Amino acid sequence: MIEDRLSDRTTWIGGREPSPEEERTLATATASSTKLRPLGDRVVVKPTAREEMTKSGIVLPDTVKEKPQEGTVIAVGPGRTLDDGKREAIDVKEGQKVLYAKYAGTEFKIDDEELLIVSQKDILAIVED
16 A cells, blocks of 8 residues: 555655545635735735726626726735845735736636736836825
């Protein structure tokens, strides 16, 4: 049995196979986790909702809607590491509204919430109220 595991090259964390209870706990913990900590100079943004209807009352299907370029910053990374080992400061903070490049970043979903991870260089401006 151990030889089968070695031949499959399966490595267990802690050197032992997790119990069924531990497997269930890990699966639910990662699936329900919404706390994100981006790395480097990346920023997690929640895009603003797309317009469902035009000003004249025409309902727009998903295929015609424009991709949003505005959103709210949810989490900010520590900053890019420079060649001398210091961290570059990030210009945005959590809760700020920002404009970002149209096709920037990586889209993903967590708990039915669409989010976007963009690099600081893809953020074009901060929207001030």
